[in-house]
Amino acid sequence: RPSPRGAAARSHSRRGGPPVVNLLIHSPEERTHDMNGIPPKPAAKDDFQKPVSWLVGRDLIAGLKWIALFTAFKGKLDPRDWMTPRAFPRFVAPDRVLRFWRGRNDRNWRWRVAHDTFWAEAQRRWEAERRPEQPEWFWQRHQGKAEEEFWFDYISDSGDGQLATYNVAYLCLSDLWAGPDPGIGSEVGFRPSAERPTLLPRGQFLFVGGDTAYHIADYTSLSTRFQAPFRWAFASLRHWLRGEGRLSAEPDAEGRIPQLAADGSVVRRESEPPRPLFGVPGNHDYYDLLDGFNRQFRRPSPGVQRLLGRPPQLSVLGFTREQDASYVAIQLPFRWWFWGLDTEVSKLDTRQQVFFVRLNGGRVPDKLIFATPEPTTVFRRRKAVADEHALQALEQLGLRQPDFPEDAGESGRCRLDLSGDVHHYARYYGPNTKGLPAAPKRSSDHYASVVAGGGGAFHHPSETHVAGPDAVEEQVLFPPADRSRVEVAPRLFDLRNIWHGGYVWLFGMVIAGVVYFAATVPQTSRDILEWLFLGAGGRPRDLLWLWPVPFVKDPGPPGFPPVRYTSVVNPEEFILPTLLLLAALGCVAFGVALFARYIRRLSDYEVAPPPAPAEAAAAGEDADSDEDEEEDMEADAVPPPPGDLPVRYRDLWPVGLCVLAALVLYLAGVRPFVASRDALHPFGASLLVAAHLLLAGGLVALAVQNSSWLAHRPKFHVGTEARYLPVWALNVLAAAAALFGVWTFGGGQVAYVISDILFALVVVGVLVSLTLIGTFVAGKLQRAAGKALLTLVGFWHALLQLVVPLLLVRVGDWRGVLWALFFILLFSGVSVPFTRVSVPGIGALLMRRRTPLGRALLLAAWFVYGAILLYLPFRYHERAALPGGHTSYLPQGAADWVAQLFAPSAAAGAWAVFVVSLATAVLLGFLLSMSWLSWYFGVSLGFQGHNNEAGGAARIEAFKHIVRIRLTNNTLTAYVVGLEEPEAEGSELRLKLVDCFRLKVTP
Secondary structure (H helix, E strand, O other): OHHHHHHHHHHHHOOOOOOEEEOOOOOOHOOOOOOOOOOOOOOOOOHOOOOOOOOHHHHHHHHHHHHHHHHOOOOHHHHHOOOOOOOOOHHHHHHHEEEEEOOOEEEEHHHHHHHHHHHHHHHHHHHHHOOOOOHHHHHHHHHHHHHHHEEEEOOOOOOOOOOHHHHHHHHHOHHHHHHHHOOOOOEEOOOOOOOOOEEEOOOOOOOEEOOOOOOOOOHHHHHHHHHHHHHHHHHHHHHHHHHHOOOOOOOOOOOOOEEEOOOOOOOOOOOOOOEEEEEEOOOOHHHHOOOOHHHHHHHHOOOOOHOOOOOOOOOOOOOEEEEEEOOOOEEEEEHHHEEEEEOOOOOOHHHHHHHHHHHHHEEEEEEEEEOOOOOEEEOOOOOOOOHHHHHHHHHHHHOOOOOOOOHHHHHHOEEEEEOOOOOOEEEEEOOOOOOOOOOOOOOOOEEEEEEEEEOOOOOOOOOOOOOOOOOOOOOOOOOOOHHHHHHHHHHHOHHHHHHOEEEEHHHHHHOOOOHHHHHHHHHHHHHHHHHHHHHHOOOOOOOOOOEEEEOOOOOOOOOOOOOOOOOOOOOOHHHHHHHHHHHHHHHHHHHHHHHHHHHHHHHOOOOOOOOOOOOOEEEEEOOOOOOOOOOEEEEEEHHHHOOEEEEEEHHHHHHHHHHHHHHHHHHHHHHHHHHHHHHOHHHHHHHHHHHHHHHHHHHHHHHHHHHHHHHHHOOOOOOHHHHHHHHHHHHHHHHHHHHHHHHOOOOHHHHHHEEEEOOOHHHHHHHHHHHHHHHHHOOOOHHHHHHHHHHHHHHHHHHHHHHHHHHHHHHHHHHHHHHHHHHHHHHHEEEEEOOOOEEEOHHHHHHOOOOOOHHHHHHHHHHHHHHHHHHHHHOOOOOOOOHOEEEEOOOHHHHHHHHHHOOOHHHHHHHHHHHHHHHHHHHHHHHHHHHHHHHHHHHHOOOOOOOOHHHHHHHHOOOOEEEEEEEOOOEEEEEEEEEEEOOHHHHHHOOOEEEEEEOOOOO
């Protein structure tokens, strides 16, 4: 039913007023929730939802189940199996065009004529319907453009911060205007003028290159973080166009006004026909097993809107869903092809491979645009084929990454690779915009590889790159590395920003609480701490042979039963048996890794698809045929598997050797412990129980892998009834190991055993995990020397996380704690709540220096920072004395006051002081976990590590861009329109061309 305003406008037109009806009758302030529940657009920047919290935030925790399921079943469950892809467009030309080709045998040519006719007519219709009256110079400059060029838009990695996605959506829906000779750095605006006469028209379709929403592209995230910003942009743009006098429509012949939604958007008829929306899924789309992706991109049933009386739930205003699968092929005018490949899970599956091989008559297109979820060249590194699904897909299609850009003509006369995944812009190859030396190896007029992940997700620092002679320097980088560092540094070292970035601080609190509790309360683990600091003789040990540790024995809170052990801790005699047991666990872990590799080889092996017939049409269909024939995806004969494929038990001999070596090492290592189990310290006995449980877990993992291997094997080899004997044997060994360990070494109090195991797992887990993360994640782009340095950085991070809160509260006194708080703020910095005031710390100031000296100073400052906090307990250690031999870090008066005020007896007073000390350790763990993480990311980023994690911690919404591409018969011109600062109103954006390059078709 029309609104009162609509009725008033209609009556006005009947009274003889101007027959013009604005398509937006509601201002942004008056809009309410529309029919899909989309709330009104926020008025201020701070009211938009911020980028998702990557540091163990609520959204990430809620999606861990789906992420774990995708990781566990990756390669097993393929949601693409039932897809029926078709090349786009699926339209035919009018009869007057096809009449000439009636009866001819060249079906491919007929289809192309129909295709080109569709795009040409569509562009002329869009140009005519959306253009208001323009000045004379406009028509002189752009006359006939619909027949000479074709435009489309590309974005990737969207649906994160609502403000950034809204700004990107505004660009995708808008016509843009540039100078007469646009180039890099040229200003771009929304209004035509004599200074900006060059039109960059809105693309005739929008392609989303993966990761449509974060953390998981499910319905909720897509609706909140992708659909809503696009609908806001749709309404905002039309509201602005109305104010410019460029958006109006006449009533129809019956005087009816176009039907409007609550947000002012047109439901029955829009101001211009909607454009197709395409995309390929990234890993965040796959976390939802493509359910949300299908809802957002797959072509809806034709009867949905008619039956429900409204568009599909995940409809995006201004666009229509035209896709039939998670991969897509679009034939463009001038014989260009756009191929969107789904390579996130694996290389091309058989159905997808057959689909692309049979396109274009079974030939590789001469003019080709690729879109893949991950880039083939990034961080100045060309990825290896064995490590990259996209490159494997290119090989499956008879393409390859050219050895030199000039070799692109071997596989295609002109080719552009588009990708996202990394959230900044970088162009590799293409024209030599940067003026690099040895340009033939770094530039090309016929090939370019573009990373364009600035579609709305948080910003990835643009300074990360590999070094060396094989590095491929980018031609254009946005934002420049220096600008990126200036923006990232204060956000990365801001404690409040890290706090709002998720619950990572909770881990620091738990670690500090577990370590302090284990070192203070249970006698078993407390004995180990005393032995480390005091030795067997009870005298303080020297730390690094420089000064003695001012450690004072403390009986801990009373009330815990004593352990049945009174001798002195003497673990030296068990060093060799302990190493043997660790070696046994290592053999089992290595066997698990080997078995996983064998299973991956079986699951990745695929039968080659049948060759495409030479006479196949471009889409495998006749141009004027309405039949929907199903492709036969099975080969006539399955060839035998390769000889090195592990399909028999004898092929698994390395795994069996690992199990045998583990058993031998275990028997040799456990024997001394069994012989001396009555003399073992309870803490050592608890560790032996944990070792047996870990060994049993490894054997169970091998049994599960064996069952999975047997499930894959029938495709290649039929086994006997005895094939499950190894599975039973491994399960029996696992049960025996667990029972033996608990029965033999678990005779102490259960509470002490659980406490000791938890303490050991926390200490060993933090040390091993953070050190390995430094080696293999932070050092991913480094050579051996760089990996060694980042391994040391990871170990330093783990050591500080474990030790500093314990020493400050258990060894030092209150002065050391106060000084620690001061140095935390000094080195890390913090922003003031409810204001825009930020106090930068030493870390942010040093990180802004991009020189090698600046990186060295940042690394040295972190070691100095950690060393200062480690030194404070040795400098200030005058502990308060309490009855019963207890001590406290509090001042003597404060400790006595706490003990007397909150406890009626000496025992209860000791507990009250312990609770205060534990709370202080937990608070220090809370602050230090955020501070250490900031410094770890900052130092690692300076040495080309943790680019993704540092960007997720900083959560910057600036530096977004879209790629607007213009095609002609012989050229491809890309205009990369970027913005440095998002705005709450799209019309206020300050835009510029961050890149502009042209590729030419080889002669």
